[in-house]
Amino acid sequence: MSYVLFQFDPVEKFVSTVGRRAAIHILPIFDWTKFYESNCLVSNPLHESQSELKLEDCNICESVNKIERIKDITEAKLVNKYLKQDRPVIVQDGLKQNDISKFTVDFLTKIFEDSMFEGCEFTSNVKVGGHRSFLKQVNAGEHEHYFAYWRNCFEEPAKEFRFYFKKPYFFSSVVELIDTNWVYIAKNYTAKSSKPILIEGPVIMLMQMKGSVDIVLIPDKLCSDICSEVTQTLHEGEILLLTDFLWLIDYYPRGTGESIGIGVTASFD
Template structure:
């Protein structure tokens, strides 16, 4: 059992496997569209139900965090360091160039608070319910989503400081509706079709600027990114349960 990739078989897994027939939805895509004032019906019919990603340019204009001049990673790190419910939280995934040696998020955040530490990146997934709820103070439900869509079940933090690279970092996501909100700085991303569609559909590359949101369902796409060439970059990614044709 040590060498098995999954201890318990999921009887529904086969429903989400791509087939050659699914690839017609992505074979003609050439770029990720950028839109504003998006209606939910248009988002659903023209993009999500067709496995086409898009960038919503005005998704975050009303969010208080976007109008806070001094917002930066201190706000997020202090959230975890000062909330007693979050002191012992352990992220399901933590990736960084600083080689923390463990998934001790508390120790890692204390480390990057030091002015002696520079040129770093990190992303981690919150799966502990207290951490998921706590991070929600930094984002809101986008205006273009129907109230029938469930809140995010997991969320991620992507941060960097003066870290320059063109090597993509892969983020292992659960199946569902994925939304990446750029709070500060920018992010370069790559969306790659899953097998077997990777042989007939192109990779989609793009840059997400401050205040923009990348929206896609990862039934079709894997997501990779690297931080923008800004001094500071902060983004929050959410994973939401999604069914084809959701209304």
């Protein structure tokens, strides 16, 4: 049974991500860094020559203290200047081809209400069984202060949800969006501690469809003495892009109003 589960790609990715975070937390108890270069946690096709993180790679993030904001970017410049250099970037006009005004709790409720699948890794301050029950309750006005996060890990609902947003203008046909996607929403909720975004992939995109959210980039433990955490606000209509080579991602639901974001990963042919 366990073998079958690990052949299911969402399960494998989830275990990989959780394992990576757990490895960071147990470092004070067990120094696993001497084994670090013997097994790569996630293969990244954008790093054919450096698929395993080494101490010298930390030079990449040593001087990073903020995330650069750009717009009107070409695919070639984005890939060569940022993604292949493992430099996170925010594209301010990244969602200009999408009608983001339609992304509301009511819209999400209608998308998922007839689905027979629950999402994976559902997390919320509201005690409910899953994202569908959560959406129905908040859409009915039962909760005024909330946050929630889940992954559409099953192929059918993930593909269906994918129809509601377009590939960013700066990516051509050589870039494929992976069907699994993530949703994080909040309203009138200020978190005292950051929430982990358990997302990994060759290219990670966080798309802010409504409101804003504070994103925290946490350097890999190997680089923690060299690189610093970076916190920046992702505003409505913007996309954060990065690779998972150097960074883990947390976020803070903060402030009043409604916030809706979508996380996706992409791969290059």
